[in-house]
Amino acid sequence: MNNGWKKNYLRYKDFFLSVANVYKTKPNLKIYLELILSLSTVLIFSLLAIKPTVLTIIELNKEIKAKQETSLNLKQKIKNLQTANNLMQNELENIIYIHQAIPDNATPETIIKQIENVAQENSLQILGFSTSEVTLLGKDAENKKIQNELPFTFSARGTYQNIFSFLTTLENLRRPIKFDSFIINSNISEEGKVLVLTITGSVPYLHE
Amino acid sequence: MNRKKLPNLIVLFILTLITTLFWISFSIYQVFTKEASPVVPEEIILQIDPKLDIETIKMMRSKI
Numbered sequence: 001m002n003n004g005w006k007k008n009y010l011r012y013k014d015f016f017l018s019v020a021n022v023y024k025t026k027p028n029l030k031i032y033l034e035l036i037l038s039l040s041t042v043l044i045f046s047l048l049a050i051k052p053t054v055l056t057i058i059e060l061n062k063e064i065k066a067k068q069e070t071s072l073n074l075k076q077k078i079k080n081l082q083t084a085n086n087l088m089q090n091e092l093e094n095i096i097y098i099h100q101a102i103p104d105n106a107t108p109e110t111i112i113k114q115i116e117n118v119a120q121e122n123s124l125q126i127l128g129f130s131t132s133e134v135t136l137l138g139k140d141a142e143n144k145k146i147q148n149e150l151p152f153t154f155s156a157r158g159t160y161q162n163i164f165s166f167l168t169t170l171e172n173l174r175r176p177i178k179f180d181s182f183i184i185n186s187n188i189s190e191e192g193k194v195l196v197l198t199i200t201g202s203v204p205y206l207h208e
Numbered sequence: 209m210n211r212k213k214l215p216n217l218i219v220l221f222i223l224t225l226i227t228t229l230f231w232i233s234f235s236i237y238q239v240f241t242k243e244a245s246p247v248v249p250e251e252i253i254l255q256i257d258p259k260l261d262i263e264t265i266k267m268m269r270s271k272i
Contacts, residue, residue, distance in 0.1 A: 066245075080258040087260050
């Protein structure tokens with residue numbers, strides 16, 4: 001065992017010394033070896049140290065900037081919400097008029113009652129009132145198109161002055177009415193000549 | 209001009225180094241140009257207008 005170890009030791013010692021001699025005697029080899037080692041070091045450090053560090057620094061910087069911007073936006077939103085809350089508290093008695101003008105649901109009964117009252121006040125004889133299909137409570141069916149408007153058709157009979165007065169009052173209702181069309185027909189009945197008014201329009205509402 | 213040709217290994221190392229530098233540069237450019245992912249959902253950041261149109265409310269009040 002001892003002989004084998006000594007034999008190998010001497011063999012590798014000679015080999016190393018001969019390489020060292022070549023390294024000392026040949027300047028080209030010295031330069032190339034140093035160049036290779038330098039390039040290898042730069043490569044390894046670039047890949048394993050510089051690249052991940054630089055990328056992490058840039059990503060963290062961007063993240064910090066994005067979070068600072070978000071924080072500013074949220075602070076501004078909190079401030080706006082506080083202002084809106086104060087404003088709402090101050091104007092609480094007036095907010096109810098907004099809900100009356102544009103309610104959360106279609107509430108067709110309200111507009112029907114209002115139009116009926118206005119027609120009675122102006123001595124109009126109601127001939128008919130119809131609305132399109134509407135969801136009174138709950139959510140609409142998924143496939144149904146959300147309109148946020150309640151279309152209606154109304155017809156009544158009366159004199160020209162009454163019709164004129166009726167339309168003027170309708171325009172002054174708190175709940176806004178969009179008139180798509182109104183038609184006035186002249187009919188001759190047993191009572192004499194009468195005018196028939198037909199209105200097609202819609203009233204808006206907020207959708208839940 | 210008696211120039212000695214560089215060994216192939218050195219040329220290979222130099223080319224690898226250039227490629228690596230390009231790779232790192234492109235990675236840095238990509239990180240710079242990438243949009244930062246939103247920290248909170250868009251609908252939460254969305255600003256609200258705290259103003260109230262008092263004139264319109266007054267007009268509504270006067271209606272029946």
